[in-house]
Amino acid sequence: MKNKYIAKRYWKDSSSPMGAVNAKAKQYDDVINLSLGDPDLLTDKGVIEQAYKDTLAGHTKYTEFRGDPELRAEICKFYKDEYDMDVTDDEIIITAAGTLAMHLVMETILDDGDEVILQAPYFTPYPKQVEMSRGIPVELPTYEEEDFQVNVERLESLITERTKAVVLNTPSNPTGSCLTVETMEKIAAIAEKYDLLVVCDDIYTAFSYQNPFVPFASLPGMRERTIIINTVSKNFTMTGWRVGNIIAPADFIKVMTDVNMSVAFTVAAPTQRAALAAYRTYKDFQPAMVKEYKKRVFYAAERINALNNMHVLYPPKGAFYLFINIKDTGLTSMEVAEKILDEAHVLTLPGNAFGDCGEGFLRIACTCGCEELGKAFDRIGAMDLFNPNK
Numbered sequence: 369m370k371n372k373y374i375a376k377r378y379w380k381d382s383s384s385p386m387g388a389v390n391a392k393a394k395q396y397d398d399v400i401n402l403s404l405g406d407p408d409l410l411t412d413k414g415v416i417e418q419a420y421k422d423t424l425a426g427h428t429k430y431t432e433f434r435g436d437p438e439l440r441a442e443i444c445k446f447y448k449d450e451y452d453m454d455v456t457d458d459e460i461i462i463t464a465a466g467t468l469a470m471h472l473v474m475e476t477i478l479d480d481g482d483e484v485i486l487q488a489p490y491f492t493p494y495p496k497q498v499e500m501s502r503g504i505p506v507e508l509p510t511y512e513e514e515d516f517q518v519n520v521e522r523l524e525s526l527i528t529e530r531t532k533a534v535v536l537n538t539p540s541n542p543t544g545s546c547l548t549v550e551t552m553e554k555i556a557a558i559a560e561k562y563d564l565l566v567v568c569d570d571i572y573t574a575f576s577y578q579n580p581f582v583p584f585a586s587l588p589g590m591r592e593r594t595i596i597i598n599t600v601s602k603n604f605t606m607t608g609w610r611v612g613n614i615i616a617p618a619d620f621i622k623v624m625t626d627v628n629m630s631v632a633f634t635v636a637a638p639t640q641r642a643a644l645a646a647y648r649t650y651k652d653f654q655p656a657m658v659k660e661y662k663k664r665v666f667y668a669a670e671r672i673n674a675l676n677n678m679h680v681l682y683p684p685k686g687a688f689y690l691f692i693n694i695k696d697t698g699l700t701s702m703e704v705a706e707k708i709l710d711e712a713h714v715l716t717l718p719g720n721a722f723g724d725c726g727e728g729f730l731r732i733a734c735t736c737g738c739e740e741l742g743k744a745f746d747r748i749g750a751m752d753l754f755n756p757n758k
């Protein structure tokens with residue numbers, strides 16, 4: 369888009385494979401949408417009611433710059449209770465969810481031309497978030513044959529004198545994989561050896577189906593070089609409330625607070641109260657929610673593996689996404705996503721939307737119930753390309 373009034377750095381075409389299939393889906397009125405990472409379940413009623421009460425009681429103003437102090441205290445308590453980690457108050461800032469948190473992190477750590485290694489396939493905004501802070505994103509591919517684990521030799525081969533940080537996301541969007549503690553320990557050794565920061569986008573921690581989630585920051589020596597991003601979006605089914613937080617050594621938090629004052633100033637007070645209520649009561653509502661998503665991903669994975677020309681790693685490990693290998697079709701991710709949309713009216717996302725190494729895959733999000741998922745795979749299974757009886 370060339371418009372002399374718009375900054376030139378935004379002139380380049382920003383259309384994505386994701387945008388293209390989404391636009392095409394509008395042609396059909398019976399589309400089953402498996403593209404959305406937004407949970408269909410609603411926020412717990414008790415959380416909403418408590419936020420309403422607190423708002424009526426006066427939580428309608430700016431909060432402290434680092435966020436509501438009661439919420440910060442509750443997050444410290446959460447880290448102690450869940451992971452036996454000591455987080456002090458000056459190591460936390462409340463942010464307008466995970467997306468803005470990543471922006472604050474990049475603004476805080478990057479000098480012009482610094483490189484950030486991204487565990488790929490990655491959450492689509494990462495490269496742009498690095499570039500907006502004048503950094504250079506570097507894709508670190510992970511592969512299905514390696515269980516989507518980070519291969520540390522590959523990681524090491526990408527490190528240059530400009531490498532500042534590595535971004536990790538486990539459980540992962542889009543692959544649903546979880547880094548093993550062994551992999552994390554190897555990454556920790558590399559971080560130490562090359563004096564790197566590690567940014568952990570810890571968004572799906574509750575959705576870890578095989579082993580309990582272990583924060584990278586809890587590994588020996590990693591606290592001082594790890595920046596943790598959290599959000600209530602997925603773990604507490606609160607995407608629309610826009611509350612997250614960053615945990616990092618106090619020096620980083622000071623700068624992030626300063627940057628945030630020029631970006632968002634503070635997070636909305638009522639939604640911070642909702643987040644507080646969620647941290648206080650999650651044990652009452654989270655287990656049932658996680659159980660439901662687990663049921664869905666296992667069900668969808670079984671349906672996928674019963675079809676021709678597509679398969680997915682089994683059993684699913686985490687998050688509520690499945691990264692489906694469609695290489696046997698001989699077609700590109702985009703071609704398969706379009707074909708499934710046109711013939712089965714099911715919207716999936718082409719894997720290359722998540723980095724080059726996502727080519728040959730489709731991502732689905734199990735953000736609809738088993739009945740709807742069942743309908744989607746009945747339709748896909750009826751396509752010549754995937755029908756197991758053909």
Ligand SMILES: Cc1ncc(COP(=O)(O)O)c(C=O)c1O
Pocket residue numbers: 405464465466467468491537541569571598599600601607611612
């Ligand atoms: C890996 C990852 N990071 C960050 C986010 C952003 O979450 P938030 O809603 O907190 O901005 C998402 C949302 O889908 C995600 O999948």
